[in-house]
Amino acid sequence: xxxxxxxxxxxxxxxxxxxxxxxxxxxxxxxxxxxxxxxxxxxxxxxxxxxxxxxxxxxxxxxxxxxxxxxxxxxxxxxxxxxxxxxxxxxxxxxxxxxxxxxxxxxxxxxxxxxxxxxxxxxxxxxxxxxxxxxxxxxxxxxxxxxxxxxxxxxxxxxxxxxxxxxxxxxxxxxxxxxxxxxxxxxxxxxxxxxxxxxxxxxxxxxxxxxxxxxxxxxxxxxxxxxxxxxxxxxxxxxxxxxxxxxxxxxxxxxxxxxxxxxxxxxxxxxxxxxxxxxxxxxxxxxxxxxxxxxxxxxxxxxxxxxxxxxxxxxxxxxxxxxxxxxxxxxxxxxxxxxxxxxxxxxxxxxxxxxxxxxxxxxxxxxxxxxxxxxxxxxxxxxxxxxxxxxxxxxxxxxxxxxxxxxxxxxxxxxxxxxxxxxxxxxxxxxxxxxxxxxxxxxxxxxxxxxxxxxxxxxxxxxxxxxxxxxxxxxxxxxxxxxxxxxxxxxxxxxxxxxxxxxxxxxxxxxxxxxxxxxxxxxxxxxxxxxxxxxxxxxxxxxxxxxxxxxxxxxx
Amino acid sequence: xxxxxxxxxxxxxxxxxxxxxxxxxxxxxxxxxxxxxxxxxxxxxxxxxxxxxxxxxxxxxxxxxxxxxxxxxxxxxxxxxxxxxxxxxxxxxxxxxxxxxxxxxxxxxxxxxxxxxxxxxxxxxxxxxxxxxxxxxxxxxxxxxxxxxxxxxxxxxxxxxxxxxxxxxxxxxxxxxxxxxxxxxxxxxxxx
Numbered sequence: 099x100x101x102x103x104x105x106x107x108x109x110x111x112x113x114x115x116x117x118x119x120x121x122x123x124x125x126x127x128x129x130x131x132x133x134x135x136x137x138x139x140x141x142x143x144x145x146x147x148x149x150x151x152x153x154x155x156x157x158x159x160x161x162x163x164x165x166x167x168x169x170x171x172x173x174x175x176x177x178x179x180x181x182x183x184x185x186x187x188x189x190x191x192x193x194x195x196x197x198x199x200x201x202x203x204x205x206x207x208x209x210x211x212x213x214x215x216x217x218x219x220x221x222x223x224x225x226x227x228x229x230x231x232x233x234x235x236x237x238x239x240x241x242x243x244x245x246x247x248x249x250x251x252x253x254x255x256x257x258x259x260x261x262x263x264x265x266x267x268x269x270x271x272x273x274x275x276x277x278x279x280x281x282x283x284x285x286x287x288x289x290x291x292x293x294x295x296x297x298x299x300x301x302x303x304x305x306x307x308x309x310x311x312x313x314x315x316x317x318x319x320x321x322x323x324x325x326x327x328x329x330x331x332x333x334x335x336x337x338x339x340x341x342x343x344x345x346x347x348x349x350x351x352x353x354x355x356x357x358x359x360x361x362x363x364x365x366x367x368x369x370x371x372x373x374x375x376x377x378x379x380x381x382x383x384x385x386x387x388x389x390x391x392x393x394x395x396x397x398x399x400x401x402x403x404x405x406x407x408x409x410x411x412x413x414x415x416x417x418x419x420x421x422x423x424x425x426x427x428x429x430x431x432x433x434x435x436x437x438x439x440x441x442x443x444x445x446x447x448x449x450x451x452x453x454x455x456x457x458x459x460x461x462x463x464x465x466x467x468x469x470x471x472x473x474x475x476x477x478x479x480x481x482x483x484x485x486x487x488x489x490x491x492x493x494x495x496x497x498x499x500x501x502x503x504x505x506x507x508x509x510x511x512x513x514x515x516x517x518x519x520x521x522x523x524x525x526x527x528x529x530x531x532x533x534x535x536x537x538x539x540x541x542x543x544x545x546x547x548x549x550x551x552x553x554x555x556x557x558x559x560x561x562x563x564x565x566x567x568x569x570x571x572x573x574x575x576x577x578x579x580x581x582x583x584x585x586x587x588x589x590x591x592x593x594x595x596x597x598x599x600x601x602x603x604x605x606x607x608x609x610x611x612x613x614x615x616x617x618x619x620x621x622x623x624x625x626x627x628x629x630x631x632x633x634x635x636x637x638x639x640x641x642x643x644x645x646x647x648x649x650x651x652x653x654x
Numbered sequence: 655x656x657x658x659x660x661x662x663x664x665x666x667x668x669x670x671x672x673x674x675x676x677x678x679x680x681x682x683x684x685x686x687x688x689x690x691x692x693x694x695x696x697x698x699x700x701x702x703x704x705x706x707x708x709x710x711x712x713x714x715x716x717x718x719x720x721x722x723x724x725x726x727x728x729x730x731x732x733x734x735x736x737x738x739x740x741x742x743x744x745x746x747x748x749x750x751x752x753x754x755x756x757x758x759x760x761x762x763x764x765x766x767x768x769x770x771x772x773x774x775x776x777x778x779x780x781x782x783x784x785x786x787x788x789x790x791x792x793x794x795x796x797x798x799x800x801x802x803x804x805x806x807x808x809x810x811x812x813x814x815x816x817x818x819x820x821x822x823x824x825x826x827x828x829x830x831x832x833x834x835x836x837x838x839x840x841x842x843x844x845x846x
Contacts, residue, residue, distance in 0.1 A: 315787075
């Protein structure tokens with residue numbers, strides 16, 4: 099009998115390329131917030147490295163005070179690239195990425211609200227950022243000479259503004275609607291609360307920037323160029339986005355990482371959580387500064403004597419001081435509250451057994467603490483700069499405060515990555531190398547910024563050239579600082595990659611003795627974050643559980 | 655370590671409603687920011703002794719006022735859709751949504767008429783570029799609103815009649831649009 103073998107052939111094993119493509123497609127089209135956040139963070143780290151390279155080139159050019167390598171156009175675009183890179187290339191994507199990746203885990207949510215909106219926001223940002231690099235490279239940034247490229251630059255910023263608006267909507271909706279059962283707003287973890295403030299800030303600020311970009315684009319593209327001064331008007335009308343206090347807004351999640359780590363590090367409950375919430379909210383006042391679209395809040399004092407002539411003069415002075423104090427001192431006050439809370443928690447106490455409770459300093463805390471400190475120093479510098487009689491306006495002082503805030507934010511985000519790496523990758527960064535990187539990072543930021551604070555008081559102009567030879571040493575130090583920070587970021591990326599891909603030890607579920615519910619799920623967290631969404635009965639559910647377990651053990 | 659007790663299934667918390675509200679806030683910030691710049695430029699022109707409105711410009715007041723009246727109508731129809739859906743009245747819901755879209759398209763048509771009649775081009779100086787920037791932006795928002803209405807209607811027609819949250823979100827969007835246009839109408843078309 100003749101038979102026909104009709105059995106289907108076994109499917110061929112997919113090739114390596116097919117598997118890689120499938121993985122790429124899976125990541126690029128994913129609605130898993132952990133994947134979207136990690137892609138954002140990865141792109142942000144690349145943007146940060148690119149920006150540091152720009153800063154290194156600027157530093158090299160400033161070494162001798164003479165512009166030798168670049169012509170005036172290139173130099174202008176380098177300065178533009180620095181500002182765009184620090185804000186849109188580094189600080190914003192890093193903070194947005196960390197917020198997207200971690201917030202639903204902290205909330206006990208199975209997913210981010212509107213994950214595809216967040217993914218669309220990321221792609222809008224990525225497209226806009228790439229286009230802005232293209233335009234900057236071809237003389238199209240602030241004051242750029244290539245008309246078409248200036249149009250592209252403006253459109254690119256419009257795209258980025260739209261993207262971050264989308265991210266803001268997704269984050270705010272997540273915090274307001276996806277919290278675990280029992281998690282009231284007063285029980286929300288500090289980082290998630292900072293995400294809420296940050297998201298609201300993005301929703302308030304980014305549409306305003308988008309509107310300005312529409313005006314600038316239409317005015318420039320149509321050829322009218324009367325309303326906003328063409329290419330030269332971009333700084334005047336959109337410059338507020340790249341200066342303090344607007345930039346404080348982007349630092350809020352980094353400050354949130356610091357606040358979140360305080361109770362874990364000092365191994366205590368946070369008393370008066372409302373103070374921490376108030377501190378984070380006060381830093382968010384920076385968003386209100388942004389919507390005024392003011393480049394600076396100058397305080398003219400006519401001769402450094404705090405001179406007040408008559409009642410009318412008093413009224414004028416008050417009119418100058420009030421907005422400056424509101425927009426600069428309020429965020430400082432907010433950050434100050436967090437600092438005071440740290441001091442309060444750091445006060446030695448004894449546990450039930452009479453043992454002194456010792457803090458558990460982790461690399462994540464070092465990164466976050468140093469990042470917070472750098473942002474705070476940047477805030478103070480930004481508050482000093484507008485006092486007209488100090489003569490700091492137009493000097494490198496303003497650039498230094500921006501570098502403090504942006505690099506400090508990057509350090510804070512690195513702290514967040516070190517903290518939540520077990521949940522995102524299932525691996526824990528090794529303590530020793532990570533701690534060394536945190537120390538190198540803070541050294542780099544201080545060197546990259548503080549010498550320019552001094553040079554600002556010595557009247558070094560904000561451009562490339564200066565004619566005072568005594569200023570050279572400060573510029574050499576700044577160059578060293580940027581180089582050190584570049585090494586820190588490279589080292590961090592390398593350490594993360596080697597830990598994640600190099601077969602590092604698998605992290606346990608709760609490696610840092612955490613208090614919030616993301617530490618209740620597995621490391622790494624599953625696609626839907628939790629097998630069962632836990633019931634929340636306090637702000638520190640895991641601490642409650644551990645205390646209860648300890649009590650049971652003691653009783654038995 | 656004992657695990658945390660599992661909670662009950664989280665109750666739906668009006669995600670679409672909150673998201674749309676945030677989007678509406680963003681839209682109002684966009685309009686408000688642009689109007690603020692408009693007011694600053696207008697003040698600067700007047701302070702310099704110049705005329706803000708070019709002599710060639712005549713604001714067509716009839717369509718701009720009709721647009722103002724039409725917006726509350728769109729809101730009423732959107733709210734009617736919410737009301738009807740709560741009563742499982744499919745015919746009235748779909749009719750109200752269709753009417754919302756129709757009136758929104760009429761508003762868009764009126765905006766196009768204003769562009770046609772106003773007598774200034776986008777490249778005709780400060781006023782021209784700013785006028786087309788702000789009204790163009792608003793027209794884009796109108797188109798987005800019409801798309802939102804269409805999506806809402808098709809979801810409802812496709813049988814998702816129990817998901818009423820989108821209808822309320824849709825109404826909120828049109829309320830916000832009405833506020834935005836009222837501000838534009840006052841500053842751009844009335845104050846001039």
